[in-house]
Amino acid sequence: MSSNPPHRPAGSPLVVLADDLSGAAECAAVLPGCRRILLDPAAQVRPWETPVIDLDSRRRTPAGAARLVAQAVRQHAVTGARLLKKADSLLRGHLAAETAEFGAGASGLVVAPAVPAAGRTVRDGVVRLHGVPLHRTEGWRAEPVPVPRSVAEALGRADTAVLPLDQVRAGAAHLGGSLRSALARGAPVVCDAETDADLDAVAEAVLRLPHTVRMVGAGGLTAALGRLCGPVAPRTGPGPAPAAPRPVVVVVGTAHPGAVAQIAQLTLHGARHSALSAESLLGPGDGGRPAARARAALEGAPVSVLSICGTRAVDTSAAPRLARALARSVAAVLPEDADLVLTGGETARCVLDELAVTTLLPVGQVHHGAVHCRTVDGREVVTRPGGFGGPDSLLRMVGALRADRGRAVQEPYASDGGPR
Template sequence: MSLNPPDRAAGSPLVVLADDLSGAAECAAVLPGCRRILLDPAAPVRPWETAVIDLDSRRRTSAAAARLVARAVRRHAPTGARLLKKADSLLRGHLAAETSEFAVGASGLVVAPAVPAAGRTVRDGVVRLHGVPLHRTEAWRAEPGPVPRSVAEALGRADTAVLPLDQVRAGATHLGGSLRSALAHGAPVVCDAETDADLDAVAEAVLRLPHTVRLVGAGGLTAALGRRCGPVAPRTGPGRAPAAPRPVVVVVGTAHPGAVAQIAQLTLHGARHSALSAESLLGPGDGERPTARARAALEGAPVSVLSICGMRTVDPSAAPRLARALARSVAAVLPEDADLVLTGGETARRVLDELAVTTLLPVGQVHHGAVHCRTVDGREVVTRPGGFGGPDSLLRMVGALRSDRSRAVQEPNASDGGPR
């Protein structure tokens, strides 16, 4: 793949530091200049290059996550790139520890975690999910610790300033002045946003500030920055053009309730589904039983789905172990010519680690948050956060990987018509 310096419409290149793979891919898909998602934080980034780096810090301890961010900032801040710390739009992960290190050496910090396309907005400095304050929803049911009641609380900064919607919508000149005034006090500035237009206004304003002002935001802010550089053009890379569709293996590592309906849509259309028990994945024997079940599910199937059952009865702290065990089972039996659909950032990263993948080349979005990539050796991969997408999400993701969409899955029949 050629990596010649691209034409840039707006200022410095952007380096995005993500805490998990699905978030990294979500950002890469909406940045016109991004050609690589780096899974190795030590991989070099060219001085002119816009790149997204998965620090894989979500699964670490708070202290370890902070160290990863600190090293990345020391590596990339001197290059003159503008830095963006990709934050979870529901404030999960080690936001306070990572942001503290991310701010070291910055002349200011602008925080905008809204993703309106996913119903995640910010008003009065409070994240809202479909209009409901985050702390009144069940979005944190699998998270350790209490849900933060505001972005400031998640940042661990009582001095955080909030830029309300009336100032965000007051016009470019007024917004720019408000940002400069708030940043002059040295505290992080949280920007309210309920629409993509709000985020566009924030992006326009921050790009007029020095590149030493750093950004903390989710996919919504990243997309707004991308829109400043023009539409995302189709990307090319080392793909394959097989005479027949390649097999697709779908790995569902999320406990989100919507995953059940998404799997049901696939199996209704003929995909073969095998649910591996959490108990067997976490039990002794190096995963021999789940690996055998995975092999049986994949054998001869054009489209197969592997998921975990019994996750809701497992201690949430065991989730990283479950993801690793599932990834080992998948990697042990994955055919060389199979393409992948991976849901859940932890699961996606662990599967790619097992396959020794260190770079992904973004191709495009299947739908919001579902990102089509290629590995350098030509394997097609679609990743997606666990909680994204409607009931047909997995069906659409599989369809994107099949050269003949009409053959991506078969019509249901009497012997193979539902989830198992």
């Protein structure tokens, strides 16, 4: 008789290591077996658990990020778990440094960063955004370093092998043989993918290999693994509706141009918006002035939005300080009964750090990348990467949290949080 728990597919348990919070939540939402997002990398993982661990390495130095990854690999590789390193689908972050440590001691490394649902595909080892090679788009406009022209360049490995689409689509037996042959050369293998079916094929092929073969991928590969694993047990649903709607505080820490339109949609439906200047957030003193403005924005408002004023360009090197300062201002005035919508992985993590949150319980997905979670003490939280979603994204995220969805936000919502 198998020793595996009921409904658990045979094989090694999966542990996902993410480099930021919104990416961690994105992965948790598409893994049916995931019950916890851990914000403490040293937290104990239960046997047969499928946790997603936010290493919070994106905002570290390359050396600091590499150390965090190395520590996590040492902790979890000895358990026999299969490891997935969540990477940014546009190759941002410390991909080379983290992957080098992640691959140490592995018998192979399979890299598949495509997310077809978000228009992010890989052909000939080159990431494409809606069909256009990444280096010819504006996808890296906020990054301080040059855009890589290929996944191999982002990895810093000239010996990287590419498994082209014709091999990915050649059938399970052929793909498995091609993958084993490429891995035998000892270099990372980048898998092309333009559809979810491509990623399903890659994931199935990797799961047939020893658990010592590790994976690097974005939400698309994680979702493929989730589809293969299937449901383990029903997740916790939204909590009981309170007697009165709880206030919702939206914190927008992204500089993405689409955020302006998203905030405008919220304010049109009754939300109160306050933009805090970068100068006041980064200025000397105890931050009392932005906190006072935040308090005024939140006072008595069913839905309030706090963002950073975009009237002046901000040096990208100041972004981490801005995120921390914005988080401190929010945490200083946040009502105990308020739920949260947090955009931008760094901002989301800073706010939760200020609130001493170390575990999130995934509830569901509002739309692609926008993930509804709950804290252990019952606060509802929706996170989302900064650049995701259309003009109604924030409206939908707020609607997913409102018990009385017809009051502060006059948008009709379906039962899954999406517009009817």
